[in-house]
Amino acid sequence: MRILQLSKKFPFPPKDGESIAILQMSKALHNSGCEMSLLAMNTSKHRVDLTKGLPKELAYYARIETVNVDNKIRWTEAFKNIFSEESYHITRFISAEFSIKLEQLLQEETYDIIQLETLYLAPFLSIIKKYSKAMVVLRAHNIEHEIWQRIAMQVPSLPKKLYLNYLSKKLRNFEIKSLNDYDFLVAITDRDLVQFKSLGYKNGCLASPVGFEVLENQIDYSAFNRPMMLSFIGSLDWMPNIEAVRWFVQEVWPVLMNKFPDLQFHIAGRNAPKDISDINQKNIFSWGSS
Template structure:
C-alpha cells in the first residue's frame, strides 16, 4: 500500500508532540510494508536542514519539501480581521507546496493520502482532482477547541476578544471540512466522539500516539536522590507557556516555602528572554536542551500544568516510558487513561498539587513503583507497531471498500 503523508512542518527533530506522532506512526507503517512518501512544508519557524537527517531516518521512500514562510505578520493579521477566512489556516496556503503536490500526484499512484492536521485541508480539492486516493485526516487535536480554551483563560479584554474572533473563524472552517474526509484518524477517542457531535459522519478511527519503547531507557536511580521537579515543552506553544506561568505564579512560591530544598528545572525550545532571565529561588531555566530524554531522566517528577490545549501530550508518554512520575492536570492527561497514584498524579488546583508533592516527598518507595507502573502502562497501551498495525488493517479495508461508517478503532 502506498501512502502519501502531508505535513505542515518538517517532522524532525523529535522535539515536539507533532513530530513524534508523525514519525513513530510512519516508521511503524513502513515496518508493516507500507511504502511511505513525505511531502512537507519546511517553515521558517521550524526550519530543518534536510542534510542533517540521521542515516536511520530511512522509513520514507522519498522526501519532498517546500520552504514556506508562514510567520504571523501584523499587517496580514490586521487585514484578516475583515475577512471570513481563518488566519490559522490561510498562513499555510502555499502555491509552491501546491505545485509539488500536483507533481507527486501526477507521477505516482497513492492508495492513501494522510493529511497531518486540518491546516493542510485546503489542498483536498487538489488531491481529488489529481488522484483517486482515499483521504485520511489525522487530527492531532480539535484545533478550535485549543484556542477556545486559551481565550477562556485570557483576562485582558482586547486579547480575549481577538482570540475569540480567531477561534470563531477557525471553528467554522474546521467543522466545514468534516464532510471532506474519507476517514478521520483522531489522536483520541474523545476527540473522535467530539468530531461526530460536530457533524462528522464518515469512517472514524482513534489512533493514539505510539512510541517505540526501546528508544526509552529509564533511570530509576533518581528516586534514590533528593526529589526534584522538571518541566519540558516548546514555550512558543501558548498552552505550554500559559500552564508554566500559572504554576510559577500560583504554586511554586507556596511549594518553595513549604519545601525550601525543592528544585524546579525548566527546559524547552523558544524559551522567551523573560523566562531565561527569571530570578526565582531554586528555579533553573535551561532553554533548549540537546537531549530531552536525559533531561527528563535526571528528575523524579515531571510537571504538566496544562490549562488549555487538546489531543494527547507526547511528552507525558515519553516521561512515563522513561519511568518518571507525571504530575498533570486532568486536561493534560486527555487521551491517556492512567490512574491517580498508580501510574500518575492528577491535580488541578494549587492545593492538590502541593498535597501530591508532599506525599511524593514522604513516600519515595511509592514513587519508584509508580515509575515502573508508568513504563508498563505505556508499553501495554502505546506501542507504535501495535497501533500502526490496527490502522493499516483499516486502511486496507477502506481501500477495498469494506469499511463501514460505524467502524471505530480504539
C-alpha cells in the same frame, strides 16, 4: 500499502510534539510493512537546513519532498483578514508552490492513503481529490479552535482578547465545515474523538495516542533514588505550552510544595520567554534549548 503524509513542517529533528507524533506513526507504519512517503512544508518559522541532504534517520521513507513556505505573520495581511470569512490560521499555510508539488507528486505516484497531519493541510483537499483516488485521513493532533479559545480566555488585554476570539471563531467554522471531507479521522485522544463526533463528524475514526520506543538499556534506574521530580518538556515558543507552564507554576505548584517540600520541577524547552527562562522560585529549574 502506499501512504503519503502531508505535513505543515519538516518533522525533524523531533523537538516538539507534532514532529514526534508524525515520525512515531510513520515509523510504526513502515515497520508494519507500509511504504511511506512525505511531502512537507519547510516553513520560515521552523526552517530546517537541508542543503547537506536529508537526515539519515528518515531513510525509511521511500520518498521525501519539501517545499519552502513563507508563513510569517504579516500584520497587513492579518488586518485585511478581519474583513474576510477565511481563517487567518489556515490561510498562512496556503502555498501555490506546495500545491504544484502536491499535484506533481500525485500525477507521478499512486497512493492508497493520503494522511493530512493536522487541519492546516485541509486547503489542499481539492487537489488530492482531483488527482488521486486514495483514502484521505486526517491525523488530528488537536482540536485546533479549542486551543485558541483557551488562549483568548487567558489574555488580559481586552482588544487582544476580542481579536483572538474572532480568529478562533473563524477557525472553528473552518474546522467544522471540513470535518466530513475526510474519509477517516485519527485523533490523539479518546476525549478529542468524542468532541469531533459532537461537532458533527460521521465517518470512520479511531483514537491513536503517540507511541514511544523505550529501550531497556536507556532506563536510568538510579533516578528512583533521587528526590521526587516533575518535568515539563515542550516547545516554549508555542503559546499553549507557555500558558500551561505559567498556570502550573501559579496555581498548582504552591499546593504541591505545601505537601511535598522537597519536590522539584524541571522545565525544558526551546525559546522560553524570560519569565520562564529566568524563573526564580524554590525547587523550580529551567533548562533552555535552541
